[in-house]
Amino acid sequence: MVDLDPTDQGILYLLQQDARNNTTSGIGEQVGVSSTTVGNRISKLEEKGIVTGYQPTIDYEKAGLDHHLLLTATAPMDKRSQLAEQALDIHGVVTVRELLTHHQNIELEIATSTRKEIEETLNELAELGLEIVRNELLKRELHKPADNFGKEVAED
Template sequence: MALTEIDSVDRRILDLLIEDGRRSVKEVADIVGLSPSPVRRRIERLEDRGIITGYTAVVDESGLSPTFEAFAELRFAGDTKVSDITASVKGIPEVTAVYTVAGDPDAIVHFRLDDLSHLHQVIDRIRRGGHVIGTKTLMVLDSWQRGRD
């Protein structure tokens, strides 16, 4: 996707929708100082250009079941393709995100798990996949995300 030029009003609209995707067009318009029609057109343009790709609910998983989060740093052999790094873990249901990164490690994987035993099982599964040459696991103690206060 080619980079798309956006102005400061578009950026403010994006920030407001990131903070609360259920904001009405009127509420966004009031905050940015425009009428609803141009704000609606700007949002539609951002959607059409693929900058806004969807809207989602933010769920506090701790209210659903006794889960915890963890990350694993993964290291691969030097000749492993980036697409193979992602493919090696994206089929694992406990994986919520995979970030391939430059440097060491090669990837950072985010998990949502039931307990420590479950974490062991998932890490063992990744290690048995054949491509991973090293792991480092980190358990999340607490978290904060912008717009989710």
């Protein structure tokens, strides 16, 4: 674990809030440091593997992928990590979460434009060796930054 000072925590909070529209100068103003310091801190957070990417949040329905499902699957324990990575390569799979449980140890999110694509994706996941134990149609998902990352620093 890496110790994060209040400046790093404030930067992480603001990046989670809106990485695309937060500039280094804007973040610097909110956390009380220069834009150069923010840029350097972000680079170090990336190098340490704390910040691993910047993915947009997509409204799949508006993008024409209105078949949006959450799946729970069971993978053999000795193949769980391998199957989780392979599942991400299947058409329609947009997120895979590997869980530390014996059963129901993989969660997947799929987004497709047709029912036929859902069926094809489910078949490919089964062929891969995942046993789908639950699937649910997703209505909406809400996100917020983790409060323990400098919310008070960013809002001062």
